[in-house]
Amino acid sequence: MKEHKIACSFSWRRRNLSEVLVDSALSSLGDSYINFVYSVALSNKKGEPEGTKVKGSILAEALRKAGLREYLPSRMSRHSLADAAEALAVYAWLDDCLRLDEAVDAIRKINDPVEALTRLLVAAKERVTFP
């Protein structure tokens, strides 16, 4: 299906990667984004509609594998690492550098959830832009 321009008239731009990763407002929106993208990808894999909530432990592990841990403070809970992954994923979508269909495709091609989300985060990290 074709999606058209979605108006995102709120203040989402941040100055650098570290700012994105610790932003709780972005991670709050990112939570719903990741769950939707992952659910569409999962539906494609299973052959029928299915919704899911991506576990924090999987997001945290994907963040580490994507080489993003170094951009965060040394002491962080697994929950905060998962939040960071959600924040970056939705920032890449807002930044229009990783479209929804690309995110779904990145995930659906890989069976292992951690690897699939690592691929998504690596693409996001490589493409995001800052002012």
Added chain:
Amino acid sequence: MKEHKIACSFSWRRRNLSEVLVDSALSSLGDSYINFVYSVALSNKKGEPEGTKVKGSILAEALRKAGLREYLPSRMSRHSLADAAEALAVYAWLDDCLRLDEAVDAIRKINDPVEALTRLLVAAKERVTFP
């Protein structure tokens, strides 16, 4: 932002409105869809990113206001009515008759959550197609 064709290669088409409304697979995917769409609309209203989970009671009330109660069996829990709303909303998206940007726009223009979701469901009901 521009969204491109999202591959939804799974079996989602149903024969009529009643079949859509009682479909638990559609409602499962619809849950993540509604939360994402509503979160983007909410972010636009608030001026900053924010994620939310739409309450079942709000979805159930919107379903009634949209005139969809009559398509369902007489005895249904509020939870099942909320599921029905989620199923129809995502079916309209899968059917490519209500784009993501249109869904966000429908919600963001109205302050009352029930009214906003009623508007979304009415649009979905009017536009969905069946084989």
